[in-house]
Amino acid sequence: MENQGRQAERAQSGEETSTLTFEGGAYLDGRASDPSLLGWMQGSPPPANKQISFENGRSLNFPEIRWSLSHMRELVPTVAVRRGNGAPHVFVTLSATDAAAVAALEFTDLxxxxxxxxxxxxDTYTDGIVVLHRGRLIFERYFGALQPHLPHACFSVTKSYAGTLAACLVHEGVLDDGELIPHFLPELRxxxxGSATLRQVMDMQTGLNYTEDEADDQSSSSSYMRxxxxxPRPVGYDGPQTSYDYLGTVRKEGTHGQVFAYKSVNTQVLAWVMARVTGRSFADLLHERLWAPLGCEEEGYLLVDPAGVPSASGGFCVSLRDLARFGELIRREGEWDGKQIIPAPVLEDIRRGEKHPADGAPSRSSDYSYRSQWWISHDEFDAVEARGIHGQRLYIAPGAEMVVARFGSQPVASAAFIDPIIMPQMLALGRSLCG
Incomplete structure (x- = not known):
């Protein structure tokens, strides 16, 4: 961790931390075959030497991000989510013919x-993708810097891990989702x-004076990240020093429980509640309840704040296959190798959701709802999704017996550029597998 902290300091102070060279200009210059997807990049010349240099804390800028998201541990402090001691679960892999059929599948975007x-x-800036059908690996591709063994940033896919753990604790009676947050955390009174229930936090139905906009350096979310x-913190920064410090400064706006409002700080409150009640950190809970029982191949890790508190709102980094394992566990109703890792009623409650338009739902769809930190599609396959900025996606479609895990590094955070492609792409793939 000391080495990682030094690297972060160098990045913030303006020292160059590394220079890397990639083969293939298309990967780095951001040019998709459809130039209308990111029109603001048209006319921008590709880098002549195809190199990435890290300077001035630019690790999440394009094109640096295409390396950074699978090397976060080398840039910032982290804590490990250990895999189990036994042999990892191995996917059955189908033939090259099956993979070729997926690759050649045609669909019409929105x-x-x-x-x-x-x-x-x-066109969707994919770093890697895994497709499972009935638990078998039928398609797998990696691009650029990502490799099968490398953990990649999940961003807000992390929230769905946190929500699943919390929902399990509610089912077990360890947590009461009807209690107000100060019952667990008097610090937030x-x-x-102070007047929000745990369930309102789990379902993003809190009224907060908080703006969620990673592109705006003056937004609440940017202040939270500082x-x-x-x-990076500016010279002379004297604001909140840790995530918990920041949570105490957030004030109420509106009425809790009235509307859906996606705010990442809710998930950090949720993880704080779980840590307080169980005495186990978010990293420990992930290891004990998911990573070890699932037989994950690789160690995952979580970004931590200056106090060592893991980021539950967007700090998890995992390998693509291990993300797919989590999706397959959800598809299998929580059962894995003869053991019920997640109680089936927990997943039934998540999938049911509340059928109402959610402000901030995936673009071009008003049918999505949100439950326990999961996006509920209510589509023809009863799919649920975990979603993260810059193109992270876990799509679980029980009706098609399909799981798709995807990592990306698109130049902008919003999914508005890629949803018109990815959403029909998933539906077309599910229909082909059902045919």
Missing amino acids: NGRRRRFDEALT RSAW ACRTR
Whole structure:
């Protein structure tokens, strides 16, 4: 951790930390085959030497991000989520013919353009993708810096891990989701969460004076990241020093329980509640309840704040296959190798959701709802999704017996650029597997 902290200091002070060279200009210059996807990049020349240099804390800028997201541990302090001591679970892999069929699958995106499955991966800045059908690996691709053994940043996919753990604790009676947050955390009595229930936090139905906009350096989310030190602090910074410090400064706006409002700080409150009640950190709970029982191949890790508190709102980094294992566990109703890791009623409650339009739902769909930190699609396959900025996605479709795990590094955070491709892409793949 000392070495990682030094690297972060060097990045913030303006020292160059590394220079890397990639083969293939298309990977780095950000040019998709459909230039309308990111029109603001048109006319921008590709880097002549195809190199990435890390200077001035630019690790999440394009094109540096295409390396950084699978090397976060080398840039910021982290804590490990250990895998189990036994042999890892191994996927049955189908033939090259099956993979070729997936690659050649054609579909029409929401803009009316006809596409091939594999070509769409380039247009959506995919770093890696795994497709499971009935638990078997039928398609797997990696691009650029990502490799099968490397953990990649999940961003807000992390929230769905946290929500699943919390829902399990509620089912077990360890947590009461009807209790107010100060029942668990008296420290937040005077904050926005002083009159919010745990369930309102789990379902993002709190009224907070908090803006969620990673692109705006003056937004609340940017201030929160400075407190966590995942965003550089300016000279003379005297704001909150840790994530918990920041949570105490958030004030109420509006009425809890009335509307859905996606705010990442809710998830950090949720993880704090779990840690307080169980005496186990978020990293420990992930290891004990998911990583070891699932037989994950690789050690995962979580970004931590200056006090060593793991980021539950967006700090998890995992390998692509291990993300797919989590998705397959959800598809299997929580059962794995003869053991019920997640109680089936927990997943039934999540999938049911509340059928109402959610402000901030995936673009071009008003049918999504949100439950226990999961996006509920209510689509033809009863799919649930975990979603993260810059293109992270876990799509679990019980009706098609399919799981798709995807990592990306698109230049902008919002999914508005890629949803018109990815959403019909998933539906077309599910239909082909059902045919």
